[in-house]
Amino acid sequence: MKGNIFYAQSGGVTPVINATAAGLIDAYFRNKKYFGKLYVGRNGILGALKEELIDISTESKTELALLRKTPGGAFGSCRLKLNDYRKSKANFQRLYDVFREHNIKYFFYNGGGDSQDTTNKVSKFFKEKGYPIVCIGLPKTIDNDLPITDNCPGYGSVAKYIATSTLEASLDVKSMSETSTKIFILEVMGRHAGWLAASAGVIKKVSGDPPHLILLPEIEFKEKVFIRKVKEITNKYGYCVVVASEGIKNGKNKFLSDSGFRDSFGHAQLGGVAPVLSRLITSKLKYKVHWAVSDYLQRAARHIASKVDVNQAYSLGNKAIIYAKNDITDVMLTIKNISSNGKYKWSISYTNLDKVANIEKKLPKKFIKKNGYEITKQCKEYIQNLIIGEDYPAYVSGYPRYAKLKCKTIKKRLPPYKLK
Amino acid sequence: MKGNIFYAQSGGVTPVINATAAGLIDAYFRNKKYFGKLYVGRNGILGALKEELIDISTESKTELALLRKTPGGAFGSCRLKLNDYRKSKANFQRLYDVFREHNIKYFFYNGGGDSQDTTNKVSKFFKEKGYPIVCIGLPKTIDNDLPITDNCPGYGSVAKYIATSTLEASLDVKSMSETSTKIFILEVMGRHAGWLAASAGVIKKVSGDPPHLILLPEIEFKEKVFIRKVKEITNKYGYCVVVASEGIKNGKNKFLSDSGFRDSFGHAQLGGVAPVLSRLITSKLKYKVHWAVSDYLQRAARHIASKVDVNQAYSLGNKAIIYAKNDITDVMLTIKNISSNGKYKWSISYTNLDKVANIEKKLPKKFIKKNGYEITKQCKEYIQNLIIGEDYPAYVSGYPRYAKLKCKTIKKRLPPYKLK
Numbered sequence: 001m002k003g004n005i006f007y008a009q010s011g012g013v014t015p016v017i018n019a020t021a022a023g024l025i026d027a028y029f030r031n032k033k034y035f036g037k038l039y040v041g042r043n044g045i046l047g048a049l050k051e052e053l054i055d056i057s058t059e060s061k062t063e064l065a066l067l068r069k070t071p072g073g074a075f076g077s078c079r080l081k082l083n084d085y086r087k088s089k090a091n092f093q094r095l096y097d098v099f100r101e102h103n104i105k106y107f108f109y110n111g112g113g114d115s116q117d118t119t120n121k122v123s124k125f126f127k128e129k130g131y132p133i134v135c136i137g138l139p140k141t142i143d144n145d146l147p148i149t150d151n152c153p154g155y156g157s158v159a160k161y162i163a164t165s166t167l168e169a170s171l172d173v174k175s176m177s178e179t180s181t182k183i184f185i186l187e188v189m190g191r192h193a194g195w196l197a198a199s200a201g202v203i204k205k206v207s208g209d210p211p212h213l214i215l216l217p218e219i220e221f222k223e224k225v226f227i228r229k230v231k232e233i234t235n236k237y238g239y240c241v242v243v244a245s246e247g248i249k250n251g252k253n254k255f256l257s258d259s260g261f262r263d264s265f266g267h268a269q270l271g272g273v274a275p276v277l278s279r280l281i282t283s284k285l286k287y288k289v290h291w292a293v294s295d296y297l298q299r300a301a302r303h304i305a306s307k308v309d310v311n312q313a314y315s316l317g318n319k320a321i322i323y324a325k326n327d328i329t330d331v332m333l334t335i336k337n338i339s340s341n342g343k344y345k346w347s348i349s350y351t352n353l354d355k356v357a358n359i360e361k362k363l364p365k366k367f368i369k370k371n372g373y374e375i376t377k378q379c380k381e382y383i384q385n386l387i388i389g390e391d392y393p394a395y396v397s398g399y400p401r402y403a404k405l406k407c408k409t410i411k412k413r414l415p416p417y418k419l420k
Numbered sequence: 421m422k423g424n425i426f427y428a429q430s431g432g433v434t435p436v437i438n439a440t441a442a443g444l445i446d447a448y449f450r451n452k453k454y455f456g457k458l459y460v461g462r463n464g465i466l467g468a469l470k471e472e473l474i475d476i477s478t479e480s481k482t483e484l485a486l487l488r489k490t491p492g493g494a495f496g497s498c499r500l501k502l503n504d505y506r507k508s509k510a511n512f513q514r515l516y517d518v519f520r521e522h523n524i525k526y527f528f529y530n531g532g533g534d535s536q537d538t539t540n541k542v543s544k545f546f547k548e549k550g551y552p553i554v555c556i557g558l559p560k561t562i563d564n565d566l567p568i569t570d571n572c573p574g575y576g577s578v579a580k581y582i583a584t585s586t587l588e589a590s591l592d593v594k595s596m597s598e599t600s601t602k603i604f605i606l607e608v609m610g611r612h613a614g615w616l617a618a619s620a621g622v623i624k625k626v627s628g629d630p631p632h633l634i635l636l637p638e639i640e641f642k643e644k645v646f647i648r649k650v651k652e653i654t655n656k657y658g659y660c661v662v663v664a665s666e667g668i669k670n671g672k673n674k675f676l677s678d679s680g681f682r683d684s685f686g687h688a689q690l691g692g693v694a695p696v697l698s699r700l701i702t703s704k705l706k707y708k709v710h711w712a713v714s715d716y717l718q719r720a721a722r723h724i725a726s727k728v729d730v731n732q733a734y735s736l737g738n739k740a741i742i743y744a745k746n747d748i749t750d751v752m753l754t755i756k757n758i759s760s761n762g763k764y765k766w767s768i769s770y771t772n773l774d775k776v777a778n779i780e781k782k783l784p785k786k787f788i789k790k791n792g793y794e795i796t797k798q799c800k801e802y803i804q805n806l807i808i809g810e811d812y813p814a815y816v817s818g819y820p821r822y823a824k825l826k827c828k829t830i831k832k833r834l835p836p837y838k839l840k
Contacts, residue, residue, distance in 0.1 A: 164723050175429070292714055
């Protein structure tokens, strides 16, 4: 009897996590003879724990075909960090019961650092149980902070959104600056790593071009220097564009804007550093300031996804099935830069899960200019490779036509389970 | 001697105000034999007062060709309201001196309500002076609040951005809602009129679809009802998407978020109603909330402009030249809905400037559902017509290639002038 597959989406979603799902689903249908059913967990690993499994063959082919171009997590995601299986056995035992009951022999988990950690734990637990299962982590994070892989799917599209939005808003504030708004601040995501804020830097060609100041979490925020710079730039060019990472911290290692709320991973829920900076500039320099917080808009902006990014995300899903067919396990798939002759090329590879779990890759020093507010040529080239090409969704009635899945779960066979 | 033309951009810019400039410039070159030079004012009417005139024939044809697809105000805009010319004569006398010196016989002013008021004053002043000049106001405002015209250029593109962004972010929050964020709030522009917030409503097909709550400035914000609604919706659908106009007011007629800052027209600079609503929901209902403030991103988002909107904006510029050639004056151009057989069709017309100056067109009652939080079918149809079609810019290196004009001003002939 051929083993069934379990696939799920985890953590913060991206414009292209569904492209990875699409790649996996398409490859599954092409390789159907090697596998049993493909079950997708409703809301990530929760779907396994609650025995909420979506049989992919019951979804409409038309809607599945739209998945590659649909943002969000079409099957639901979750923020749920499993504890060590030696300490908190109940959840793992439940996973075991569900997987055994449904003959699941392939576990694909699509997420960021925390989700790779989950995949690693699941793999180790089943090994101890002597239950043969292929465990493959599929990377996904707009933060671009996973190690080993050259880049993370999701990042390129959000970087393209940020570069484009910064360029567009800069043209706006420049037009207004003579008699009105002189400062524009764009707040972007990035709790610990400045990859997203850095992406705005690709639009700068010559000194004086926006963005004038990129505020990275890797660099301590110094109020006095910042205010002096804003003043100098505005005096010189008539306006000043600031792109700020939500995760910037002051000298006391305190987030400039910490709402005090913690998510279930214990991470601070940030947001709102732009209004803090705006108030600061208005009070010290009396300039009129406009600010934007793009929040979910940036990571859901499938309408301006990067073609390279979509292709990579899709390929990862494809390759996961091929690797699984060949019994490659306990790995996270990676994107390798195999450029030659200055032309960007990439391929899919993999690395051991032990190497990636809980490691955050920050913006390297060589990517940040000495002044701390700009990115280097090398960084620009790295990002530019990942934002090339457009991959527009279809539009109906003026807005994108995205996939609408039924997400109907199969009949449960086990008693209900209360999450521990 | 043929008269020269003065054209300028005024007020808050839009994704398509440059399309109007492009339409005007293209038509000017086609009708060159009827006119002298085409001067564009640097930073709106300021360009006339300061004698900062850009001779359009000195700009590169390649860059001018990109103008149709470039956001912002390529020649600089201004927020400057001229007082009554009988009370504040100096500025008008200066306009007279500059226009006479440069043989300017055509005045095209591209802006919103305040700018139409300026055009009207200029027209009346020159008439009193006995100086023959054609004065034509070109409409432009993302707020869609000008009277007479069926809609305003700029609105359709921002509406398309808001509809698309709301759809995308809704898919995101829906994915996250089981274990994390349940509420998403998008703050959009709209000080007194809810046209922009309303545009999010076009994506709602059936009850339960986002956006669940649209907060319009036309409707008093009632905290208790709002909180009850958010709770009900979240209980029923698992998540709740709110689109809030920056200009919503409470029962005391006070903006929910007034930064205290006033622009030179005396309007409050708003922004930041989303964090206010977020704090409210978190404190009353304990849900995890995400919020975005799109600010300039929305009105600069040329990358997702509406094709209908771009075509209308461009046509307005075109027609301005044709009307001027025929000595039509003291008018604001308008867009007329000439639909037939249920198919949206439009044409360009005009109306007397006296009829438009300082009148704000709010969202009509018939466009708002009785509950005050949704739009009617009629409203949806109205908006849908204006967001149809895509008109993508070209991309180079992963981000849009927008026009870069030199904006070099001609040699001044008059003594410098200090603005009164």
